[in-house]
Amino acid sequence: MTQSKESSANDKPLPPSVPLIISIDVGTTSSRVIAFNQQGSEVAKHQIEYSTSASEQKYTPAGKRRHSEQLDAGVSETAPASAVTSAPPTANGNGTSGATDSTDAPTKGDSPPIFSSVGFRIRESAVLTIEDIAKNQTVGPTLTFPKPGWVSCNPTSILFNVLECLGETLAMLDEKNNARDAAKQGPYEISCIGVANMRETTIVWSRSTGLPVVDYGIVWNDTRNAALLTEMEKNTDPELQKKLHKKTGLPLFSTYFSCSKLRWLLENEPKVKEAYDKDDLMFGTVDAWLIYHLTAQNAFVTDVTNASRTGFMNLDTLQYDDELLDYWKIDKTKVLLPRIVSSAEYYGDFAVPTFCRKILTEQVVHSLQEFSKKKIPINGCLGDQSASLVGQMAYKKGAAKCTYGTGCFLLYNTGTQKLLSRHGTLTTLGFWFPSLEDDFDMNKPHFALEGSVAVAGSVVQWLRDNLRLVAKAEDVGPLASTVTDSGGVVFVPAFSGLFAPYWDPACRATIMGISQFTTASHIARAAVEGVCFQARAILKAMSSDAYRGNQLENGDDDKDDAEDIDLLELSNNSQSHEKSVFSTLSVDGGMSRSDEVMQIQSDILGPCIKVRRSPIVESTALGAAIAANMAFKTEAERPLWANLKDCKSWIYFDGESNETVIEKSGRTNLKVFKSSSTDENRRKHWKLWETAVARSSGWLTAVDGESVPPK
Template sequence: MTVQQFIGAIDQGTTSTRFVIFDQDGKLLTYHQMEFEQHYRHPGWVEHDPYDILASVDTCIEHAVRKLSLLGYEASSIQCVGITNQRETAVVWDSQTGQPLCPAIVWSDNRTAHTVQELATQKDKTQGINALLPICGLPLTTYFSAVKLKWMIEHEPAVKEAYENNRLQFGTVDTWLIYNLTGGVKNDGVLVTDVTNASRTMLMDIHTLEWSQKAIDFFGFSKLHLAKIVPSSSVYGKIYSGSLQNIPISGCLGDQQSALVGQKCFHVGEAKNTYGTGCFMLFNTGDKPVISKNGLLTTVAYQLGNDKPMYALEGSVAVAGSSIQWLRDNLGIINESKDISTLSEKVKDTAGVYFVTAFSGLFAPYWRDDARGTICGLTQYTKREHIARATLEAVCYQSRAILEAMNKDAGHPLKSLKVDGGVSNSDVCMQIQADVLNIQVHRPQMRETTALGAAIAAGLAMGVWKSVEDLQGVNTEGKTVFESKITDEKREQMYHGWKEAVKRSFGWADVVGDQDDA
């Protein structure tokens, strides 16, 4: 008998944090999850307190380790820890004190629309939003963290002062966590970011995997402290204190890339879709980046140790699970998020209702910051059940738009889609997805694949698994496959209505602006 080896995974998401413990077969032993506060100071603004993020991680670790002890295991049986995180969220702190200088600006925040417009015209008007596309694979939008950082320097006095005094440390959430978990400012915490998170800043050259001086100059960041870029699977340092003291942190991936690894999409042409707060589809394109011609993002998928980096095309939907929370918290249509499936199953269709959930604009393949949430087709017949079903359909229609763009860029159609994330728990939503796409939708029984990806990266670095070939039996039991149950005519009729609804959402921000409730 080999000694049982466990791997811990910090899954730091947009609205909640988990610490998940897996065994070497990829089976989930136990976990702890907690939500943390979201801050909305103005319309379109989304902020986190960096200390809340850190505290949620510490709390989840301690509770999960306590649960592990109830199963009869010691914390020392955890060999290593991987981290996966919300990606484009920007954190800034004083490099001398370690103190955050302002709230973290979350990836879905769209306050930087004017910053994007200024950047797109300041250098070369012919390139516009694609000015840095050849370097970083990304268009200029409110989504990415360098744009948020520029806004902070221009609008937050404490950030501007630290920048001018050469004390401004910038990082994404992975950098903030690893720095603090390995000791922070008082104990020489490690300042690193992995290639997947760095590829979302707009500051990394996706070809060389190094910070691009041209991109840094484009944003005017001459005095910026940047973390060292490291592989996704490598030993970065050891946890400084707490129940996991001296256990190595040896894996790190942005959450969507982590789900790709957790779904074991290691071969060219394999794709996954994660239905979380947002919705994110990634398509493995191999060891060379493919620059999209159809509104998708080019991103680093992962780099395992010293192996070649692998790349992916990505389509991002800003609002997925958060639209269900909106129905619950803002409208009171449902009491719990899971109730949306129960409501949706009570009607066979939406009775002509379409809900374009563009609360903060539309991401791929539309890239329209001026779009706003729009419900079309309301009649006196419309009931809350129809709106609930239209909310689920919105996620599925946007996923189809992304998949069509991926098929064009990749040159061959995807035959099946691997799915995970909270909304994938809904059978009715996954059936709608299969109906809308007309391909098989594969859902694993254990759907903590984002955390599993971080655990895989950490375990590979520590020798828990020798190579990706050792992962063939991981998380394969109990898979559910959904297939289309509607006709081609019905599918195209439904999708045509969606495309018309999307057109009606365009430009609404320009019509009414962003208004406070005065």
């Protein structure tokens, strides 16, 4: 802990400051900034849910506290709507911004003011004019859905959201420090910043201006590149496909990854092609975009966990691969690619982007500028699912985690072994903390197998908003638990196809087995089970891959395909112990907060695996904080935790080395779920699920007139 300065009034030392780490966590539907303490508790937090092109939400970005302060200052709540152009509705619904004051009121002959997507008036600066900003459309929703299957994000809006969240979090800490000072307690002090972000989302911007070349980025779950990939697959030799897959660990023709999104932009956006031809193009994922704009040095970097999802990085070298770039027709002399770095090292010092200083409110800008004077390092970065792996303390080989967010993401830590899946999962980077001491190879890059479910929490939203089965998302678990099973109903929630291990983009959502016996409770349960069955399918694939990986590591290099054993169905016999590769699934995310849903998941997995819910709700953000902490070279320098073992001890057990303190430490979220299902019922329901998937597969291909072979 750092010591505060001595008091000049009485020459007595003030209490020591309390170190905190800030996490910036940019998700698919929201951004948040959280200040964590040594116990992994949230000391301060601010979150913004994204506005969307389909949203009717009325939103005041700064919250009620600031809104009240502005009203006290005389800001009118009834300014005429005609005074603004393209302003999103705020709390009063008339498009006025809480950032306005009497000097901002438009006068006769003035152009209408422009507002950003988070509700702040945009003003000219020394760098940008209003016309520049308007041209790049910082106005409008953060997420848009231009066509079926298309999902776009506004990069500048995401940046403003992050700055807003950070400014509000700092203001909250200032208030807490005032109270702590009055109570003769040491102040909270920010030590460093970590970043977690949605992966694969592709952004292109200009070297000369730092602004997006087009007014959107392509989000990870966007499918506009499907036709391009279909054409490339037809023209790619199977042997080359295998070679490139081995380099990246990714399916070559999935719409998921950044490589084909960048190719689509170059082929379909003239402005992007023009910038490319003029050597003015920069490409990056959300982490690179944020770190570039939030560091005084304009550091242009991406960490290995994000780079491994672009389709451009070689897993063996951890660098861009010329053959991969050539395959996607990317000339690295014409587009600037971020430097690939580790997950925990110094990237640069926080600074407020110049063009944002005149956009945000004066209060937020003041907080951010005062903060930037402290030269707080940004030195941790992880893709969101890798951040969750770290935040779940799944550090060691054999640990597995599942995050139930908009989608559902499972990672299985394979340690320093790069294991290519034969069963439909991906190979990705888990983390790389090079400053750690060489204890269990924790300072080396750690790999993971990953499986993704496209629809998880979003199926709950669908039940709530589209079918109106429940009033609140948290009601789905209790509704599903009013029945003992789904009554023969199977829900395959493939709204945009099935991801791992099926990889069927032509599959579409289906509900089968409905009868007059079916109730809303059966449909709700079938929807929840549809997510849990996909998680089971991924774990089944991972278990076979991991078992084979263990055989190879022990010298049993069989040349045939790996034995496709279902380790999840092994009973307590002699084989079970020998073949088991993991026994605990750590879970976090929205759906994991429901005891009912997690019990359903445990029943579907069976007795070989227990489901353990993380004590920390925001595991992804916590992972970024851990990465930032581990960037410091020595244990003495690290502000919160000396090493990963120390980190787990504090976050799980309040610094103790055993679990006896869990109850008194208030870790109410930490809970273990064990299966209560019978083998007969579990296998029967699994067979129903596999039958439903087979009959849902290839739907789009079939309706387009092509025959689909039965599965």
